[in-house]
Amino acid sequence: MNMPFTLSTLVPVLPEIFLACMATILIVVDFLCPRNREMLAQLALFSAFGVIFFLFYQEPGLAFGTMFIADSYSVFFKVICLFGMLMTTLLSGQYLKVEQIRQGEYYSLMTFSVVGMMFMVSAADLIVVYLGLELMALSIYCLVGLLKSDARANEASIKYFLMGSFSSAILLYGITLLYGLTGTTDFAGIAKYCSETDILKNPALLTGFVLILCGFFFKVGAAPFHFWSPDIYQGSPTSITAFMSVAPKAAGFAVIGRFLLMAFPESHEQWGSLLVIISLLSMAVGNIIAISQQNVKRMLAYSSIAHAGYALLGILAGTSEGYSATMSYLLIYGFMNMGAFGVVILMCSKGNRRESLEDYKGLAKSNPMAALLMLIFMFSLTGIPPTAGFVGKFYLLKAALAAGYTWTVIIAVIFSAISAYFYLRVIRYMYMDEPQDEFITQYSPGLTAALVISAVGVLGIGILPGSIFDWAARSLVCF
Amino acid sequence: MVNQLLFLYCAVVIIGTGLVAVRAKNPVYSVLSVMVLFFHMAGLYLLLNAEFLAAIQIIVYAGAILVLYLFVLFLVSLRQEVKIERFIASHGVSTVVSVCLGACLLAIIPSFKLGAKGQYPVERIEQLTHTKAMGLELYSNFILPFEIAGLILLIAVIGGLVLARNEKEVNE
Numbered sequence: 001m002n003m004p005f006t007l008s009t010l011v012p013v014l015p016e017i018f019l020a021c022m023a024t025i026l027i028v029v030d031f032l033c034p035r036n037r038e039m040l041a042q043l044a045l046f047s048a049f050g051v052i053f054f055l056f057y058q059e060p061g062l063a064f065g066t067m068f069i070a071d072s073y074s075v076f077f078k079v080i081c082l083f084g085m086l087m088t089t090l091l092s093g094q095y096l097k098v099e100q101i102r103q104g105e106y107y108s109l110m111t112f113s114v115v116g117m118m119f120m121v122s123a124a125d126l127i128v129v130y131l132g133l134e135l136m137a138l139s140i141y142c143l144v145g146l147l148k149s150d151a152r153a154n155e156a157s158i159k160y161f162l163m164g165s166f167s168s169a170i171l172l173y174g175i176t177l178l179y180g181l182t183g184t185t186d187f188a189g190i191a192k193y194c195s196e197t198d199i200l201k202n203p204a205l206l207t208g209f210v211l212i213l214c215g216f217f218f219k220v221g222a223a224p225f226h227f228w229s230p231d232i233y234q235g236s237p238t239s240i241t242a243f244m245s246v247a248p249k250a251a252g253f254a255v256i257g258r259f260l261l262m263a264f265p266e267s268h269e270q271w272g273s274l275l276v277i278i279s280l281l282s283m284a285v286g287n288i289i290a291i292s293q294q295n296v297k298r299m300l301a302y303s304s305i306a307h308a309g310y311a312l313l314g315i316l317a318g319t320s321e322g323y324s325a326t327m328s329y330l331l332i333y334g335f336m337n338m339g340a341f342g343v344v345i346l347m348c349s350k351g352n353r354r355e356s357l358e359d360y361k362g363l364a365k366s367n368p369m370a371a372l373l374m375l376i377f378m379f380s381l382t383g384i385p386p387t388a389g390f391v392g393k394f395y396l397l398k399a400a401l402a403a404g405y406t407w408t409v410i411i412a413v414i415f416s417a418i419s420a421y422f423y424l425r426v427i428r429y430m431y432m433d434e435p436q437d438e439f440i441t442q443y444s445p446g447l448t449a450a451l452v453i454s455a456v457g458v459l460g461i462g463i464l465p466g467s468i469f470d471w472a473a474r475s476l477v478c479f
Numbered sequence: 480m481v482n483q484l485l486f487l488y489c490a491v492v493i494i495g496t497g498l499v500a501v502r503a504k505n506p507v508y509s510v511l512s513v514m515v516l517f518f519h520m521a522g523l524y525l526l527l528n529a530e531f532l533a534a535i536q537i538i539v540y541a542g543a544i545l546v547l548y549l550f551v552l553f554l555v556s557l558r559q560e561v562k563i564e565r566f567i568a569s570h571g572v573s574t575v576v577s578v579c580l581g582a583c584l585l586a587i588i589p590s591f592k593l594g595a596k597g598q599y600p601v602e603r604i605e606q607l608t609h610t611k612a613m614g615l616e617l618y619s620n621f622i623l624p625f626e627i628a629g630l631i632l633l634i635a636v637i638g639g640l641v642l643a644r645n646e647k648e649v650n651e
Contacts, residue, residue, distance in 0.1 A: 119627060
């Protein structure tokens, strides 16, 4: 069991080690040159780029026994998380200036949370999953509370912290049940023990399994574990909301996928029907409550609950086609959501956040460019061709249909049609109404880059979806 | 038999003090009942031949962390904050849901049976001593979780500083 320890056994963990070092360096840099905040963003950008580049050339491998797996599946999700960090860094510059957030630890905390996500994504052991999740969550709790003078931000931070702790406790209780019953926390070990004994029918095991899934569903914001998301999305700094809606969600789905595929591959019938309920409930709650929202960030929070429901469609199918559809959808969701939050940040100016839907009235006349971008992202979130959102949703529905979940797919399509109401309402406000107040949007270089990347991504993947879906399918070979 | 009685005693006290800690209106009572809870946790560890963990439990949790809590209680004036309204209107619903959940969790206990034994049965631990066995495992097979836990502690320090720091000093 005790392998000889050499430095070469650390090679699969190099990206994580590098990123953790960069996160620490960011604190030191902030301390040494407090006047130069631009440099922090550049360093964060550099490290995210560097790690993405490195990941593409990394050999698959195991580290620390079987606790840590660096395979193509994990690479795909790590790229989504790093992409989230990259885009958030681009979006942040302008937002931090407008809101006067000057903590240098901002980028460092974000980098640390990505390190946690990368550990989660690569973990093949419940202990590592849990610790990665805590590393990710703790950093985000702090980031959410950065607007200290804002009561809503304080509320959001405390709420997220308390609810997150509860969900962690539930997850831990599930893990202890599973550990007691099988004698191992290793995914492959659990699967082996379950296939050798008839424990799969044991109610205690099922309870442990469900509790663990509850913990993960909380992190991805699926209903009925969604109650935190509207308040927290609205209260936190918008750049952090954008980050939260993309990166931790992808990491959560990666863990759900690996846990179900590696530890419980044989009981698909049971978890398949469980996921159907969660998925439909998320779509219902997200899409229906979003209709009555007047705040853009709150609306996007409910929309993200609904999108968690869509993304679950691929996993519940339990086929490799379904998994690759979920993976590509999460990447596409990253593009369109980052874009939408980019426009929300664009609207924000000193002393006036313009987060209400009313503020979007007549945007097409006062700021045609911002309105056009929002139009693209709203179309994509609705799932209208030729945007990426359409292709993503199409593949998800197709995979679920192929796996025999006909009714689930029909209901999903109906909810998707309902969602058109509140997405297109934004467009109607922008194009059909008269402007309320004149203001000039300011495009900083970072924000421009982020918006361009999202728009190009959304339209590019929408027109040429092949490469992303091929990549996702290839990433699944390791299972 | 003696072991089982001791376990039962510790378990009952842990649950009781846990409930007091959550329900007590006066935070000082909460902290003190948590202290009793920690001592009985240490008792459970001793029953499992884990004397190192028992010592750590008392030194770190009961000794250091709880004293810190008490200091916080001294520094914060809690007179006004103890009497607040419930945050949630639908208190009845949440009671029903949590009672059902609790009943489910209790109902599954009879079907619980122990899984595969690990590499450390009691005899092996007695022969190696618990401290040594834990040290060996922690710094070889479990080095990755150990290091991630280190990062988590770093985040806790940074986060605490970020959230507690006076904004005006930063801006100047």
